[in-house]
Every structure is written in C-alpha cells, then in structure tokens.
Amino acid sequence: MTLLRSVALTVCGFFLPVTLLAQAPTGSIAGVVRDTSGAFLPGVTVEAASPALIEQARTVVTDGAGAYRIVELRPGTYTVTFSLPGFSSVRREGIELSSSFTASVNADMMVGSVAETITVTGETPVVDISSARQQTTVSREVLDAIPTTKRLGQYASFIPGATYANPTFQDSGGTAGEGGQFGVHGQRAADETVNMDGLNQNMFGLDVYSYNSQTIQEVVVETGGTSAEAGTGGVQLNIIPKEGGNAWSGSFSSSYAGPSLQAKNLNDDLRARGLQTGASIKIFKDNGGAFGGPIARNRLWFYTAHRYWGSQKYIQGTYYNKSPNKLLYVPDLDRVAHTNWYYHDNDLRLTWQASAKNKISAFYSHEDSCNCPVGLSGIGGANAIKGTPESRPKHVFNPLKNAVVSWNSPATNRLLFEGAVSYQGLKEQTQIMEGATRDTIGITDVGLGLEYGGLAGGGIPTGNTFYGTTQRRYVSRYTGRFTASYVTGSHTFKSGFTMLRYNLGREGIYNDPDTIAGGRSYVFRNQVPIQVRLWAVPYEVLEHTTTIGLYGQDQWKIEKLTLNLVLRYDSLLGTVPPFHLPAGYFVPARDFPAADNVPNFKNLNPRVSGTYDVFGNGKTAVKASLGRYVPWLVGTIGNPQSGQPAFATVNWNDSFYGPGDPRTGNFVPDCDLTNINGTGECGPWSDRGFGQVRAGTRFAKDATEGFNKQQYNWQSSVSLQQELRPGMALNVGYFRTWYGNFQITDNAATTAADYDPFCITLPTTDSRLPGAGQQRCH
Numbered sequence: 001m002t003l004l005r006s007v008a009l010t011v012c013g014f015f016l017p018v019t020l021l022a023q024a025p026t027g028s029i030a031g032v033v034r035d036t037s038g039a040f041l042p043g044v045t046v047e048a049a050s051p052a053l054i055e056q057a058r059t060v061v062t063d064g065a066g067a068y069r070i071v072e073l074r075p076g077t078y079t080v081t082f083s084l085p086g087f088s089s090v091r092r093e094g095i096e097l098s099s100s101f102t103a104s105v106n107a108d109m110m111v112g113s114v115a116e117t118i119t120v121t122g123e124t125p126v127v128d129i130s131s132a133r134q135q136t137t138v139s140r141e142v143l144d145a146i147p148t149t150k151r152l153g154q155y156a157s158f159i160p161g162a163t164y165a166n167p168t169f170q171d172s173g174g175t176a177g178e179g180g181q182f183g184v185h186g187q188r189a190a191d192e193t194v195n196m197d198g199l200n201q202n203m204f205g206l207d208v209y210s211y212n213s214q215t216i217q218e219v220v221v222e223t224g225g226t227s228a229e230a231g232t233g234g235v236q237l238n239i240i241p242k243e244g245g246n247a248w249s250g251s252f253s254s255s256y257a258g259p260s261l262q263a264k265n266l267n268d269d270l271r272a273r274g275l276q277t278g279a280s281i282k283i284f285k286d287n288g289g290a291f292g293g294p295i296a297r298n299r300l301w302f303y304t305a306h307r308y309w310g311s312q313k314y315i316q317g318t319y320y321n322k323s324p325n326k327l328l329y330v331p332d333l334d335r336v337a338h339t340n341w342y343y344h345d346n347d348l349r350l351t352w353q354a355s356a357k358n359k360i361s362a363f364y365s366h367e368d369s370c371n372c373p374v375g376l377s378g379i380g381g382a383n384a385i386k387g388t389p390e391s392r393p394k395h396v397f398n399p400l401k402n403a404v405v406s407w408n409s410p411a412t413n414r415l416l417f418e419g420a421v422s423y424q425g426l427k428e429q430t431q432i433m434e435g436a437t438r439d440t441i442g443i444t445d446v447g448l449g450l451e452y453g454g455l456a457g458g459g460i461p462t463g464n465t466f467y468g469t470t471q472r473r474y475v476s477r478y479t480g481r482f483t484a485s486y487v488t489g490s491h492t493f494k495s496g497f498t499m500l501r502y503n504l505g506r507e508g509i510y511n512d513p514d515t516i517a518g519g520r521s522y523v524f525r526n527q528v529p530i531q532v533r534l535w536a537v538p539y540e541v542l543e544h545t546t547t548i549g550l551y552g553q554d555q556w557k558i559e560k561l562t563l564n565l566v567l568r569y570d571s572l573l574g575t576v577p578p579f580h581l582p583a584g585y586f587v588p589a590r591d592f593p594a595a596d597n598v599p600n601f602k603n604l605n606p607r608v609s610g611t612y613d614v615f616g617n618g619k620t621a622v623k624a625s626l627g628r629y630v631p632w633l634v635g636t637i638g639n640p641q642s643g644q645p646a647f648a649t650v651n652w653n654d655s656f657y658g659p660g661d662p663r664t665g666n667f668v669p670d671c672d673l674t675n676i677n678g679t680g681e682c683g684p685w686s687d688r689g690f691g692q693v694r695a696g697t698r699f700a701k702d703a704t705e706g707f708n709k710q711q712y713n714w715q716s717s718v719s720l721q722q723e724l725r726p727g728m729a730l731n732v733g734y735f736r737t738w739y740g741n742f743q744i745t746d747n748a749a750t751t752a753a754d755y756d757p758f759c760i761t762l763p764t765t766d767s768r769l770p771g772a773g774q775q776r777c778h
Helices: 140-145 152-157 268-272
Strands: 003-012 027-035 045-049 057-061 067-073 076-083 089-097 102-104 107-109 117-121 134-138 162-164 182-184 193-196 216-224 236-241 249-257 280-296 300-321 331-338 341-355 358-371 394-410 415-431 442-445 450-453 472-487 491-504 520-525 528-535 543-558 561-575 579-581 590-592 600-613 620-629 647-652 682-685 705-707 712-725 728-740 759-761 775-777
Touching (some): 067 415, 089 107, 152 162
Parallel strands (some): 193 236, 442 520
Antiparallel strands (some): 003 728, 249 280, 280 300, 394 415, 415 472, 491 543, 712 728
16 A cells, blocks of 8 residues: 655635535535624525626525525626615625635625615635635636646646656746646546536547637636545646626737747857757747627627647757668758647637526537657657657647537526536547658667657657557547536535546558558667567557446535535446457458456445634634545556557677678668568567467456456545635645555466575664564565
8 A cells, every 4th residue: 555645835825725515617605694683594585696697697595594505606706695675785796706616705684674785895705614625726817927838737837746747747938838647645647637517528648639728717726625526536627618708808819939039058068078959949839819709698608719839849969860871870960850849729619598597508629739740859768769850750630629518507596407518539640750751661779879760669668559650549538427406505415427438449440551661660779780670560459438427415514614425436347349450561460359347347435524614704714534536547457459569579680691792781681571480680589479369468357347446545634724814825734645456467477486585684774664684585
C-alpha cells in the first residue's frame, strides 16, 4: 500500500476556494430567514434574479426551519429578494456568484407594509459552509491575464501542490503547446478529468483536443473532497461556457512573439561544448474572437467563438540532414530543426428556454490541429533519442468533433431534473515531413543518439508502430447522464446515472504494409550498420469499453453542521471483437480472437464529508472529508491484440563479405530477411515467434473481474477556511492519499528453484526497519 500526505496553505483572492454539493457548471444561493426576534420564518418567497439567467429569475420558498436553497444558478451578479405577506420585503443586491459555490445569504425581516422594501448591498461570501470540497475558480479575467496557452493542463502553474505527469509540460508565455495532466496531493495525474455540462469530456489523454478559451466563462478546478458525481479522485476541471445574453457582446484578442522578443543565454562556454543554437521561438501567434447575443430575448441566446493558435520553436542541437545519401547524416547547421504546431477551433452554443420549466443548451465544436512534427525534442525519457525533422511524423487531427446537449427542468421549487448527452470524435492521420518519402528507410544511430532518414518507429525501445507514414486512428466517445434532486433549505438529496462508451479503432482499414517503409528500419552505431528491425505492420488495436456510474448523495444541515453522505457504484466492462490484420513483409495475416470481461470491474465507493460553521456567521469553517475512488480508465486489460511484439531485430554485419566485395559497406542488408535462421550478412531473428498470434501477458481472474477488485485509492482531508477580508480567504489543509489493489507480475515460466539465493545486510541508519543491521537472505 502506498501513502501520500501533503499540507496546503492558500491565500485566495482571484482564485477563490469554493465547494458545492453537485459537480455542475452552476452555483447555489442558500441561507436562513428570521424575523426581528430571531424566530425562523417559514413560507418566505425567495427570488434570485440575474441577467445571467435566460429565465431571468429563480424562486423557492423557505421550509419549516426558515431555510432555503436555490440551485442551478449560472455565475454572475445576483439580486436576492425576500417577501412574505405582513412583512417588509428585503432585497440583497450585488451578490457575485461564481461557479460551484454556495453563497450564504441570510435575511432578517420586520413586520411592515408589503409595498415597503429594504435594500441591502452586502459583501459577497467567500467561504462555503455547505461542503468540504477543495476547489479553485478561475475567472474570465484570470484566463485573459495568465501568460499560457489557456489550456486546462496549464492550470497546474498556479494550483498549490499540483505536479505534472511530465515536467516538460510546464509552460510560460504560451508556446509549450497543449499542456498535460496533473495531480494534487498525491493524486494520479492520469485521473484528471474535464467536464462540460456535468459530462466527462476526456479525449485522447487530454493533450490533443483544445478547449477554446474564447468560449469559456469560468473554470472550476476541484482538487479534493470531490462529490458523488466524480468518478475518479483526480483533479476535476469543470468548464462553464459562455451562453450569450439579452445584450449583444463580443471580444477579440491577439498575441504575437518572435525571436527578437526573447532573451538568449547562449554564451561562449556553451558554444565551446558544441551547442551552436539556443532554445528560441520561431513564431508564436494566438488570435481569437467571440460574439453572442439574443436571437429572441429571454427565449433563445447564441454564442460563437473562434481561435487560431500556432507555435513554432527551434530545437537546440537538432538540424536537418543535408547528406545526399539519406542513409548517412550530415547536419545542416544553417537549418535548425523547429516545430510547427497549430490548433484551429470554431464553436457555437445555443441556449433555449423552451418553456417556463425547461431549458435546453447545445454546444458544438469543430477543430483541426497538428502536432507537426511530434517527438522532435526527443523520445525515450532521460536518454531520449532526438530526431531530424524528416524522421518524425506529422500527427494531423482533422476533424476533432465535440457536441454536447444538456437539459434541466425545475419541475417545482424543490424538485430538479437534469440530463445531458455528448459525442466526441477523433480522426488522426500520420503524414510525412519534408525531406522524406514513403520509401525512405528510417535509421536509429545509437552512437549519435539520433534518428534520421524516414520514420523508424519513433525511437522508442519497445516500439511504437503509430509512427508509420500512413497510420490512422479513430476514436469515438458517447457519454450521458441523468440526475434528480430534491432540495429544501435544510435537506438536499440527489441521485444520478452516468454512462460512457469508448470505441477505439475501425475494422478493415489497417492494411498498409508500408506504414513503415518496407516494414523495416536500420540501427547504426556511429554510421556503421549493426541491426535491422523488422516491424509487425500493418498493425492497430480494436476495442470497446463501457463505464457506468450510479450514485446517491444526501446532505443534511443541522444547525451549524452540514453533512454530506455519498454512496457510488462504478463498473467498467471491456470487450474486444474478433479482428483480422492482413500480412506484411515479415508477418503473416493475423486473426485475433474476441475477448470479453477485459476487464469487468464492479466497485462500491462510499464518501462522507462535513462542514462546521464555527461562529455561525459564514466566515469561518472547519471541513473534513473521506472518500474511496477508482482510477480513470477507458482502455481494456488483456486485449489479445496488444500483447504482440512491435518488432524483432536481426544482427547485421555490413563487412561480412570482406574488403573488395561490392556488398561490403554498401549499407544494404545483403541477405534474406524473411529467413528466421539468418543468411549472408544477417543473423537469425531475435524472436523466432515474431508475427505469430500469441497470448502475451495473461491476467488472473481477480485482476480483471470481481467486486472491489479494481485498483483504488482513499483520500482524506481536514481544513480550516477563514475569510480575511471581503474577496479574500485563507485555506489551510492536510491531505492524505493511499492506494490499494496493486497488481503483481509473475513469470509463470520460472520457479524459485531457477534462481540463486543471495544475502544483503540491512542498513542501520533507520531504526524503523525491522532487523536493521542484520542479514536478509532470499
């Protein structure tokens, strides 16, 4: 079991720590109404009005304890009015409500004329006394100000305790591209999810599809104590899109940078060590605009946004190849390698108040982008192999589609129904860079630490056939949710259902044996041939997964204490259809069997949290939470297709025939590469079963099936939140995360008798180690 602890202290001004009962792109207003004697007033009509609402106002009535709660309120400025026959009305103005925040607004009403109204302009609350969730709201103003690409992954730059899955994703100035996943307080970065209209929108590792910042009003970054709707314990990024309004509005922004605007640190010492160029921007541009307004006032609004982003960066120490013989490498010092990444996005959102009780919103995004080329800075971790531009592929995504339709209906002032469905589609095409053709052989020179020539599998030691010249990938996702909420002032119950269907690959389109030229690539050491790699192309994976979540969440307010009790059921079912791949140069036609229950997990995840309003004034809250979570997964476990080796190697001696023979040193493997036993200059295949359909890693049943058998983690937190002044709060918290159900890999082909025993002396520097200073033998 792995345990991670962290302590976070945050002073929040622009970034307010907020919490909410539901993981949705809206806020709530709640409070208690009393008369001048301090007695609770039931039956008071409470109205929250704002231009941010297409219906203009929402109304509820206080319960027997004088409490009320108005949910499903979009961010904006609100006026709250309290009215009751025989009492003077009270109006509270200037309430700034952010997303996923419950603003505490209380009222004291005095006996008087119904026509008399007392208007109060009060401070906007910054401490949420309804939930223990830890969140940060990133407003539109902050989105415009931060010097990044505005990508959601870049929010780790200002979230306390956030760490990237890959530290190279850190960005400053907006040139680093699409940013990556991150975690907080020991969370798995891969568990990060993006939500719009309450639906999970993760697509292809969150590093391809770019949400257009021009269409975003706010983003709520949830980092702890997550609610019932969260399927994982990772960071939850909840997008609140703009909707337009009764007034016409628009915006435009433009950014540009070039080499002359960047400082340089290349000095004589670095030049003497061989570095001739420094990291530099070639060009950076980010242009976007948006426009919205009413099609019909209070009935139909629209908002359209467009963004065109591009970044080119020089890669120090990497050059184009100017050798006329593409089997050799001569750096062109006058042509430094550079990236050319871009994202073009066009969005439209419609909001329709279909009736007094029904609102429908529809969002559509069409995007094309290119990672051109991908992997230019190096692939393979600490000992990354860099590549010349022609040895790297363009990953062209065209189109990327994202469509979301949501519906909500406050059937009564206590009963709310919500639903949403979405579709995401991805089409990826690998294309060749300038300087290479489909017939150009890729070369990995392990002495130079460089790839050049054509595409050679991306330089990854385990192989990556997706670096072929014509490889294609298709992904489609269908998601849906439905929730029902019963809301009173002191009690809220919510239940819901979520579903995700993930489809990877298409049957019958992966049939090109030249996705890597000739199905082969070469390995050199300092320009001397040493190996041939034989690739298992054509190749791709076909699979489907279905994820289902069912949950119930009950919230009770007992004087100063608010309790949230959650029970969530999560399942993950993977299936693989039978799959046929045609023959390649070195592999026969392959027929992979179908597979079911890969995996078939069922999990029950309880969660509990509490918030205590210490002084009853909504300015000091003590919070605690404990919850169980499962990881974010959409891939199968044990797909028969994924266990096949990507390549086999053949040792190659280009001097085999001796001096004077024309075959010596001609950089051509003079042998029959299809002979597994080797001929001429070539040795036998490293894997004599290469290309055959075989089981690969087998999984025990308890690793892929069963109740609460999936990997999981528990997360707990204790925090104190204190308002320091209007608009600013201090949050001090302790967080603990621990993991379970780790998988163990066992080599079934060996037993303990196949290994020699050995002994080590345990260190004495840590007294907590059992048997410190003694020998331990295995």
